[in-house]
Amino acid sequence: MKILILANNDVGLYKFRKELIQELLCPGSIVNGRSGEGAEVYIALPNGEFVKPLVQTGCHFIDTPIDRRGMNPIKDIHLFRQYQKIIKEIQPDKVITYTIKPNIYGGIACRLKKTPYYVNITGLGTAFQKNGFLQIMVTKMYRIALKKAQKIFFENSENRDVLEEKKIVKPNRSILLNGAGVNLSDYPFTKYPKEEPLLHFLFIGRVMREKGIEELLQAMERLCAEQYPVYLDVVGPCEEDYVSIMKQKEQEGWLTYHGYQKDVKPFIEACHCFVLPSWHEGMANTNLESAAMGRPVITSDIPGCREAVVEHRSGLLCQAGNGDSLYRTMRQFVELPYEEKINMGAEGRKHMELVFDKKRVVEKTIENLSSDSFIC
Numbered sequence: 001m002k003i004l005i006l007a008n009n010d011v012g013l014y015k016f017r018k019e020l021i022q023e024l025l026c027p028g029s030i031v032n033g034r035s036g037e038g039a040e041v042y043i044a045l046p047n048g049e050f051v052k053p054l055v056q057t058g059c060h061f062i063d064t065p066i067d068r069r070g071m072n073p074i075k076d077i078h079l080f081r082q083y084q085k086i087i088k089e090i091q092p093d094k095v096i097t098y099t100i101k102p103n104i105y106g107g108i109a110c111r112l113k114k115t116p117y118y119v120n121i122t123g124l125g126t127a128f129q130k131n132g133f134l135q136i137m138v139t140k141m142y143r144i145a146l147k148k149a150q151k152i153f154f155e156n157s158e159n160r161d162v163l164e165e166k167k168i169v170k171p172n173r174s175i176l177l178n179g180a181g182v183n184l185s186d187y188p189f190t191k192y193p194k195e196e197p198l199l200h201f202l203f204i205g206r207v208m209r210e211k212g213i214e215e216l217l218q219a220m221e222r223l224c225a226e227q228y229p230v231y232l233d234v235v236g237p238c239e240e241d242y243v244s245i246m247k248q249k250e251q252e253g254w255l256t257y258h259g260y261q262k263d264v265k266p267f268i269e270a271c272h273c274f275v276l277p278s279w280h281e282g283m284a285n286t287n288l289e290s291a292a293m294g295r296p297v298i299t300s301d302i303p304g305c306r307e308a309v310v311e312h313r314s315g316l317l318c319q320a321g322n323g324d325s326l327y328r329t330m331r332q333f334v335e336l337p338y339e340e341k342i343n344m345g346a347e348g349r350k351h352m353e354l355v356f357d358k359k360r361v362v363e364k365t366i367e368n369l370s371s372d373s374f375i376c
Helices: 010-025 051-057 073-090 100-113 133-146 157-165 213-225 243-252 265-270 285-292 323-334 338-355 358-370
Strands: 002-006 040-045 060-063 094-098 117-121 151-154 174-176 199-204 230-235 255-259 273-276 297-300 315-318
Touching: 002 010, 002 073, 010 040, 010 051, 010 094, 010 358, 040 051, 040 073, 051 060, 073 100, 094 100, 100 117, 100 133, 117 157, 151 157, 151 358, 157 174, 199 213, 199 265, 199 285, 213 230, 213 243, 213 323, 230 265, 243 255, 265 285, 273 285, 273 323, 285 297, 285 338, 297 323, 315 323
Parallel strands: 002 040, 002 094, 040 060, 094 117, 117 151, 151 174, 199 230, 199 273, 230 255, 273 297, 297 315
Antiparallel strands: none
16 A cells, blocks of 8 residues: 655644554554555655654655745646656555645646545635635635545534535535644643743744734733733744844843744743634644643634634633734733633643544544545
């Protein structure tokens, strides 16, 4: 059994899918027909620091550069042709795709080669946020790419409903997962920090407008101006021009920008509350990881974020793109009694154990990778 995985970066594939890959490689897995031999797993994605551990796990790596956020037709045509070449050379039995460009160009390449493929919708992105040419174009491309997919995996029900309503996917091939799940061993429950003079909020993610960074900075400025004892730690790469803004806020004394960090667990453990005011998500893994470690979560009341929170029990929800809503929600959390903050963290861990355990997500994925006859 040969399985080809198409993805747009190594970080996400390793951090969120390594357990699935390990199961695919495992001898006797049902996806291999209980043959006693593990699958040969090929990964096609841009090179990065997490490629090495994936190769050490047993994967074969194919360096496949992708312009993740650009809309350059020449580069995209080149990517499509690369996928065609890879599929022709490897002759995989199954192809698994993640994120929009691998889903579209990989899906079309598989369809033309009549290779069984499984698509993961990890979020709909900005294309579906506003009506216009971009949404029309992406809708048409998705309709072509997903037409012959064996199964389409979704991380939240609203994303599934959008694509079903637009008749891009058929309900009998839609599979709803609880995101990528969270590895409860990798993100263990940790004791809540002591009550300190400063309450530490934490943001982990790409520093960009669509993650709500501007609303977060505005909310912090208001809290500090009103002399609430709060501090913000920001972890993640700046994908837009926020470096100078981060430096300015550091000089004001209420923020530390830590940049990209390979291991975020020490930052989660040290914080009192995790905050992600994102505009759109498939399923925000940082919400799941923080809740698993016993930290209250403040996040947007949108698909892909709200699922991680039992509101008023394990965290609080705010309106996406609304700095005033985020400010009020953060202030509400600051004013909670310390014991209630501790209880919120404990409830978050329970919610992760009940709903988002990665073992169950992997099992459901494997079952659906194993149960199909080819759709021609």
